[in-house]
Amino acid sequence: MRAEVEALIEELKRLRKSGVTRVNVSDAAIQSLKKFSKGSPVAATTRAAVLDSIPDRVRSASVKDFDKVLVETKTDTKKAAAKQTYGAKLPRPPSILLPEGDKRKRWEALREKVLECKTCNERVKPGKKVVFGIGNLDADIFFCGEAPGADEEIKGEPFVGKAGQLLNKMIGAMGLKREDVYIGNIMNWRPEMPTPTGNRPPTIEEMNFCLPYLKAQLEVVKPKLIVALGATAAKGLLGADSFRSLRELKGQWQTFEGVPVMPTYHPSYLLRNDTKRDKRSAWEDWLKVMEKAGMEISDRQQGFFL
Numbered sequence: 001m002r003a004e005v006e007a008l009i010e011e012l013k014r015l016r017k018s019g020v021t022r023v024n025v026s027d028a029a030i031q032s033l034k035k036f037s038k039g040s041p042v043a044a045t046t047r048a049a050v051l052d053s054i055p056d057r058v059r060s061a062s063v064k065d066f067d068k069v070l071v072e073t074k075t076d077t078k079k080a081a082a083k084q085t086y087g088a089k090l091p092r093p094p095s096i097l098l099p100e101g102d103k104r105k106r107w108e109a110l111r112e113k114v115l116e117c118k119t120c121n122e123r124v125k126p127g128k129k130v131v132f133g134i135g136n137l138d139a140d141i142f143f144c145g146e147a148p149g150a151d152e153e154i155k156g157e158p159f160v161g162k163a164g165q166l167l168n169k170m171i172g173a174m175g176l177k178r179e180d181v182y183i184g185n186i187m188n189w190r191p192e193m194p195t196p197t198g199n200r201p202p203t204i205e206e207m208n209f210c211l212p213y214l215k216a217q218l219e220v221v222k223p224k225l226i227v228a229l230g231a232t233a234a235k236g237l238l239g240a241d242s243f244r245s246l247r248e249l250k251g252q253w254q255t256f257e258g259v260p261v262m263p264t265y266h267p268s269y270l271l272r273n274d275t276k277r278d279k280r281s282a283w284e285d286w287l288k289v290m291e292k293a294g295m296e297i298s299d300r301q302q303g304f305f306l
């Protein structure tokens with residue numbers, strides 16, 4: 001056991017010697033190493049766990065002193081997240097020329113372009129996926145989210161996690177199915193974090209890089225309207241300086257490239273704020289969406305969450 005940990009320390013020393021000044025250590029590894037530092041036996045998997053947790057692009061706690069890593073990693077990763085400037089070195093946003101042909105052909109060509117996008121793929125963690133929009137290419141309603149999360153980058157599909165389940169329910173409450181609408185995100189990849197878990201909103205540069213891909217999806221689908229899910233999606237579409245708080249625009253029609261946009265709460269917000277008032281407030285925006293899309297609204301639907 002001791003030999004394994006010594007090997008680990010050697011590995012860290014080697015990394016430091018080769019110019020690596022920061023490593024990321026998983027919580028599980030820290031716990032095992034803490035046990036070791038107190039003199040109790042360490043798990044045989046510790047070395048693998050720690051080494052596995054060192055990312056390609058090394059990002060968090062200082063390796064100056066091995067003990068310090070154990071103590072400081074957690075706080076360091078948070079500080080690093082706050083300090084880090086993400087997305088600053090992105091190339092110019094791509095220009096996209098869709099091929100001639102029907103919607104399906106144009107959409108498939110676009111999808112391939114996004115899935116092969118070098119910049120996007122360079123920012124996706126190993127084993128994870130670039131996420132492109134999905135749904136009915138003749139949809140009237142285009143739901144636009146912010147960025148893929150953990151579940152989405154595994155599946156390569158937008159809104160498949162908890163927020164997606166709520167979105168599906170809300171679509172159901174409209175009398176539609178997920179397959180009837182189009183669902184996309186401003187971002188094609190999950191914004192990187194210095195920690196293995198957690199999400200952060202995309203930067204303006206990241207959103208601007210991905211925006212041409214979103215515009216091209218709108219060009220293919222030609223929806224009657226867009227629902228901007230949350231403040232980040234609304235900022236991505238309407239401009240970062242167009243408002244300070246979502247409350248300023250929520251429920252009021254805006255326009256993006258000539259298409260009406262309804263800014264409303266993100267489903268994740270509704271999962272965190274599970275009050276009747278918030279649900280009703282969101283639903284009132286959705287009723288406006290149904291009306292604009294020319295959908296019939298039943299008395300029952302009118303009265304949801306009252």
Ligand code: URA
Pocket residue numbers: 145146147148149152157158159160161163164185
């Ligand atoms: N949140 C988003 O904004 N988009 C997703 O695809 C998933 C969660």
